[in-house]
Amino acid sequence: MSIQKQPKAQINYYIRLLKAVASLSNLFSDSSKPLISPRATENIFCKVFKAENLSRSDATVDASKNKIGYGIKTFIDTNGHSMQKIAEFNNDHYIFSSLGMEEKIKKIAQLRNERFETTQRIFGLDSIIYHCITRRKGEIIVYETPAPQIDIKKIKNIKVSKNGNSISFSDPSSEYSFSVSKSTLYKRFITKNIILKIPVKILEDPFSLIEKLIEKNGLIFSSIKIQPHVFLPLYSVQGGKNVPKKSGLNQWNAGGRARKADEVYIPIPAWIHHKFSNFFPSRDKVFELTLPDKTSLSASVCQDGSKALMSNPNTVLGKWILRDVLNLKAGELVNYKKLQTIGLDTVVVYKINNKHYDIDFARIGSYENFLIENGKLNLVEEFINESEKE
Numbered sequence: 001m002s003i004q005k006q007p008k009a010q011i012n013y014y015i016r017l018l019k020a021v022a023s024l025s026n027l028f029s030d031s032s033k034p035l036i037s038p039r040a041t042e043n044i045f046c047k048v049f050k051a052e053n054l055s056r057s058d059a060t061v062d063a064s065k066n067k068i069g070y071g072i073k074t075f076i077d078t079n080g081h082s083m084q085k086i087a088e089f090n091n092d093h094y095i096f097s098s099l100g101m102e103e104k105i106k107k108i109a110q111l112r113n114e115r116f117e118t119t120q121r122i123f124g125l126d127s128i129i130y131h132c133i134t135r136r137k138g139e140i141i142v143y144e145t146p147a148p149q150i151d152i153k154k155i156k157n158i159k160v161s162k163n164g165n166s167i168s169f170s171d172p173s174s175e176y177s178f179s180v181s182k183s184t185l186y187k188r189f190i191t192k193n194i195i196l197k198i199p200v201k202i203l204e205d206p207f208s209l210i211e212k213l214i215e216k217n218g219l220i221f222s223s224i225k226i227q228p229h230v231f232l233p234l235y236s237v238q239g240g241k242n243v244p245k246k247s248g249l250n251q252w253n254a255g256g257r258a259r260k261a262d263e264v265y266i267p268i269p270a271w272i273h274h275k276f277s278n279f280f281p282s283r284d285k286v287f288e289l290t291l292p293d294k295t296s297l298s299a300s301v302c303q304d305g306s307k308a309l310m311s312n313p314n315t316v317l318g319k320w321i322l323r324d325v326l327n328l329k330a331g332e333l334v335n336y337k338k339l340q341t342i343g344l345d346t347v348v349v350y351k352i353n354n355k356h357y358d359i360d361f362a363r364i365g366s367y368e369n370f371l372i373e374n375g376k377l378n379l380v381e382e383f384i385n386e387s388e389k390e
Helices: 008-022 038-049 090-096 101-123 206-217 248-253 270-275 314-325 336-342 366-373 377-387
Strands: 063-065 068-076 081-088 127-136 139-146 156-160 166-170 175-179 184-190 194-199 229-233 287-290 296-302 308-311 344-353 356-363
Touching: 008 038, 008 139, 008 194, 038 063, 038 068, 068 081, 068 101, 081 101, 090 101, 090 336, 101 127, 101 156, 101 166, 101 175, 101 314, 101 336, 127 184, 229 366, 248 314, 296 314, 308 314, 336 344, 344 366, 356 366
Parallel strands: 068 127, 287 356
Antiparallel strands: 063 068, 081 184, 127 139, 139 194, 156 166, 166 175, 175 184, 229 344, 287 296, 296 308, 344 356
16 A cells, blocks of 8 residues: 555645644754654554554554555655664674674574564564655655565675674665664665655744644643553563473473364463453453454463463464464474564553453563563562573
8 A cells, every 4th residue: 555546635634634743843843854753653644544553562563554564764854865773672682792793684684574574474464665754854755665674695785884883784675784782773765756745834833823722622631541451471481581381382282181283372470360350351251352463363361360361262372373473383382582583572462341352462571561560570580580590
């Protein structure tokens, strides 16, 4: 879906909203280049083109529609060839920090490609493109460009900067730069095939305008309602951070009876039931669980202590996680290294109501942050101590 192919009325609406929000730039900046926040552009894009907003997800795309994922990039146009961040690898530094320059770049490229592929599998996407909203003096430029995988076999021109803080390289389709200190990958965006040029007049005093609107319309600013949610780890820390070989995502490998290759469950730590006692339904009570690609399945909390989130049959959840997302073969154990490769080791479950829940993957570190936010510092310390035993 290129926006060029969308109805003219939608495109005009898109122009009006971008222009209106950008005109308020002096609320935040005194630059002659209009300022518009990335979150605002994501919300505007989804509102106008009726795309699925993935901003609450840890996916590598911001929106999706008709099986196409959109990385919505908002940045200042610097002579038509800007280097912009496309991926962070802060939690993976140890994977490549000791590698030589060429092997380091190949590993980073592999991680980036794997995460793109994982995002496509999670959301059922056929392709991903970048939708770029760039800012120049007095105007906004909109264009779209492919988001290809890095061709690892054809990486060339690997160069380290004089201070050693960055490594530049390229493949047949793009130029890249990796910040060693920030563990961040950048891509050069070339401004061409422009779709829209939107002139923007920045209001000198947007505060007065907002004040008048409030006085006239009696606007009331209320707090944003956050959907109730919990984070569930896909791993254990007993004996070091790992995925147990006979439970959780590897339940299919447990003994006791003949099992099907896709049998899994997602562990629910006991403290979550105490802290959020009304979040999940009672044991074995069926509810609808919606996956990121909008597929719905029947689920419930099961086992002693309601310690397991399972689908009915539990092979449905297993097929999604093991085959569709992790891309594992039947009989292949899940290990923590695999979760590290895709950058996701946690799921987040959102409660819509007592009968409907949504589930999504969350990046590495999400569960630990959730522990801290809920005052479980003792569990964080236990987690760190166990992880250091690896």
